[in-house]
Amino acid sequence: KRHKFWETQPVGQFKDLGDSSLPEGPIEQPTPLSEVKQEPYNLPTPYEWITCDMDSDEMSNEVYTLLTNNYVEDDESMFRFNYSKEFLLWALRPPGYYRSWHIGVRVKSSKKLVAFITGVPAKIRVRDSVVVMAEVNFLCVHKKLRSKRLAPVMIKEVTRRVHLENIWQAAYTAGVVLPTPVTTCQYWHRSLNPKKLIDVGFSRLGARMTMSRTIKLYKLPDQTATPGFRKMEPHDVPAVTRLLRNYLKLFVVAPDFDENDVEHWLLPKENVVDSYLVESPETHEITDFCSFYTLPSSILGNQNHSSLKAAYSYYNVSTKTPLLQLMNDALIVAKKNDFDVFNALDVMHNETFLKELKFGPGDGKLHYYLYNYRLKHVLRPSELGLVLL
Numbered sequence: 001k002r003h004k005f006w007e008t009q010p011v012g013q014f015k016d017l018g019d020s021s022l023p024e025g026p027i028e029q030p031t032p033l034s035e036v037k038q039e040p041y042n043l044p045t046p047y048e049w050i051t052c053d054m055d056s057d058e059m060s061n062e063v064y065t066l067l068t069n070n071y072v073e074d075d076e077s078m079f080r081f082n083y084s085k086e087f088l089l090w091a092l093r094p095p096g097y098y099r100s101w102h103i104g105v106r107v108k109s110s111k112k113l114v115a116f117i118t119g120v121p122a123k124i125r126v127r128d129s130v131v132v133m134a135e136v137n138f139l140c141v142h143k144k145l146r147s148k149r150l151a152p153v154m155i156k157e158v159t160r161r162v163h164l165e166n167i168w169q170a171a172y173t174a175g176v177v178l179p180t181p182v183t184t185c186q187y188w189h190r191s192l193n194p195k196k197l198i199d200v201g202f203s204r205l206g207a208r209m210t211m212s213r214t215i216k217l218y219k220l221p222d223q224t225a226t227p228g229f230r231k232m233e234p235h236d237v238p239a240v241t242r243l244l245r246n247y248l249k250l251f252v253v254a255p256d257f258d259e260n261d262v263e264h265w266l267l268p269k270e271n272v273v274d275s276y277l278v279e280s281p282e283t284h285e286i287t288d289f290c291s292f293y294t295l296p297s298s299i300l301g302n303q304n305h306s307s308l309k310a311a312y313s314y315y316n317v318s319t320k321t322p323l324l325q326l327m328n329d330a331l332i333v334a335k336k337n338d339f340d341v342f343n344a345l346d347v348m349h350n351e352t353f354l355k356e357l358k359f360g361p362g363d364g365k366l367h368y369y370l371y372n373y374r375l376k377h378v379l380r381p382s383e384l385g386l387v388l389l
């Protein structure tokens, strides 16, 4: 279980966990750009780097197909994330993105894309410091090329390209424990279509429960309950930015969103992200906000269903409407939009509604990591205000 690669990296090391003399903040200082390795790392002979221009329909199709067939599966290999093409274009082209951070590995002879890793720039506040980081995501190696130690060289290459842009920190998540989590989140699922979830093996019929009793248990009203609850619109960006920036101050680690970021990450985009807000019917003030992103999963080996339509809780702010009621309205609109399940992590204030809104705990954990930034203490999930895609 040794972390041969991670022990060589500027990340919190398990051996340092007790040592509270180590200061919070960057582990290594930036190096002069002239000293950053100018040429790409070496790949095994048959392979070459390819910068993936996601504006190219052909290239974004290849990326979509690689991930569809080779990206993260649940522990029992019953489901595989199936990010849509439009989701990937959204996730990879935020304000200030770098094409050079969309990195592919292809076979020199066949030009076949066999691996992928990405970064996007993000302003992340850690306590009182705002740090420009790379959010690293979508690390994927073709199933047939696993344990060729491609991942370490891909991580070094994205790190090198991030350094070339004078950025020295990164944030990432993983389902596995690496040196060293800043926090470890439990994920939770709320059934919206219990019959399908049981048919495909995502959920099991509870003990002493019939299917009709289960359907009734998860039934939701047809209409939302909160007066003034409506979809977010472009003219709401300034008010939502103010509301969200004020709320995210509560957390130790959180994005430092400006209006451009809010416009990109939170304006509704069909089949990608849904966001709703509460506009007070009296004062027209925007008092609350909720959002979720669309990440279907392929269902591997089921006769009747091939896709699970899943909503993932994103950023939610409640200042007047109780969070419980706000999130119940989110469940209602998700059900109305044919989502089968609504997922959430126990981050921010989510634990205040999970059990009451009939979320059940998932069978895995999601670990959050910072690269080249040490925190004095591991965080509670409720201290984390960052949701990665």
Ligand SMILES: COc1cccc(CC(=N)NC(=O)c2cccnc2OC2CCNCC2)c1
Residues within 6 Å of the ligand: 072, 073, 074, 075, 079, 080, 081, 173, 175, 187, 188, 295, 297, 308, 312, 343, 344, 345, 364, 366, 388, 389
């Ligand atoms: C249901 O289909 C699945 C297909 C692949 C993996 C998993 C389990 C899993 N690993 N779930 C999560 O990581 C997860 C559970 C709740 C909320 N966000 C999550 O992950 C997000 C954030 C990290 N990048 C992937 C999507 C489920």
